[in-house]
Amino acid sequence: MTKKKHLTQRQHDRIAKNEQRRLQRNAKKGAVDWDEQLLLAPEPGLVLSRFGQHADVEDAQGKVIRCSMRRTISSVVTGDTVIWRRSTQATGSIDGVIEAVEERRSVLLRPDFYDGLKPVAANIDLMIIVSAILPALSFNIIDRYLVAAEMTGIKPLLVINKADLLDETAQAELEQQLALYRQLNYTCLLLSANSGQGMSTLQEYIHSGTSIFVGQSGVGKSSLMNALMPGLAAVTREVSTLSGLGQHTTTVSRLYHLPEGGELIDSPGIREFALWHLSPEEVTQGFIEFRPWLGRCKFRDCKHITDPGCAIQHAVAENAISQERYDSYLKILTSMTQDKPNHF
Numbered sequence: 001m002t003k004k005k006h007l008t009q010r011q012h013d014r015i016a017k018n019e020q021r022r023l024q025r026n027a028k029k030g031a032v033d034w035d036e037q038l039l040l041a042p043e044p045g046l047v048l049s050r051f052g053q054h055a056d057v058e059d060a061q062g063k064v065i066r067c068s069m070r071r072t073i074s075s076v077v078t079g080d081t082v083i084w085r086r087s088t089q090a091t092g093s094i095d096g097v098i099e100a101v102e103e104r105r106s107v108l109l110r111p112d113f114y115d116g117l118k119p120v121a122a123n124i125d126l127m128i129i130v131s132a133i134l135p136a137l138s139f140n141i142i143d144r145y146l147v148a149a150e151m152t153g154i155k156p157l158l159v160i161n162k163a164d165l166l167d168e169t170a171q172a173e174l175e176q177q178l179a180l181y182r183q184l185n186y187t188c189l190l191l192s193a194n195s196g197q198g199m200s201t202l203q204e205y206i207h208s209g210t211s212i213f214v215g216q217s218g219v220g221k222s223s224l225m226n227a228l229m230p231g232l233a234a235v236t237r238e239v240s241t242l243s244g245l246g247q248h249t250t251t252v253s254r255l256y257h258l259p260e261g262g263e264l265i266d267s268p269g270i271r272e273f274a275l276w277h278l279s280p281e282e283v284t285q286g287f288i289e290f291r292p293w294l295g296r297c298k299f300r301d302c303k304h305i306t307d308p309g310c311a312i313q314h315a316v317a318e319n320a321i322s323q324e325r326y327d328s329y330l331k332i333l334t335s336m337t338q339d340k341p342n343h344f
Ligand SMILES: Nc1nc2c(ncn2[C@@H]2O[C@H](COP(=O)(O)OP(=O)(O)O)[C@@H](O)[C@H]2O)c(=O)[nH]1
Pocket: 161, 162, 163, 164, 165, 191, 192, 193, 194, 195, 215, 216, 217, 218, 219, 220, 221, 222, 223, 224
């Protein structure tokens, strides 16, 4: 991947602090200690799901083993590749221990109102930003997700679902709006989970690498997932009845292997997320077409709002930056300070 930085120093520091807190809590609870004699040689694995002190790890043969974690490990999330050791005697419950987590090529963070910034899924290659004709299409929401994608170094893909609800005039109008994003080199797909329109094109983008669907509730993420994985509905039901963890089950992320190839992470916790953890400067960076103009403003601490000699505002006036995207940027900045909990 040729993307720039993955996490800012501020995010690193915050995650480290959170994980320190979590580790201290775990130490008090007393994590399981494994006797060396009871463990086989280290082997690689892929984390399909993580819940509490345990994780489901898939081995090289595709078998799933429930594991605990060494207390030295700070965080394990869905999508992590790990080094783990199998127990010599399988019991059918906890049959291994995760010894190390390999370096992540990307991580999605969720700002949790109570817990601070939490990693929820790792090693994602493609963030599929789902919008729909109904509920009303919001380019401001799309822009928020694009900022998040740009800041994590995960490639975004814009999907507009429910194309079956569009008449010809509406479709032409939409194509015009999408042209702006295509100019910025964002791929946009118009599709319908109901009619199947565009689904084969979507397949081309997800049949290799790991993808995740994000977007507002009601846009059709579950419908799209069910269309891609006919067996999924049954599986999700099974997970929630088995664990019996009530509310907790709604936030458990899970990695699935797609029948046509590629991996898909279903993460309810990250489907709709706020940008509380980003600084205004990071939001600015997240608007990729602003980047060539940054550093050219008259004042070094320019907020690009009403400041005199602002290169961004100048570019908007010259139509080098679209008015729509600039307005959307201002809207995001305002909303960030309005809804932010104190500890972000
Ligand atoms: N007309 C139409 N409706 C759809 C389409 N995809 C999903 N829906 C409907 O939109 C509603 C929300 O879908 P759902 O998959 O639950 O959205 P989610 O909240 O993003 O997971 C449901 O009533 C679906 O039947 C589509 O392509 N066309």
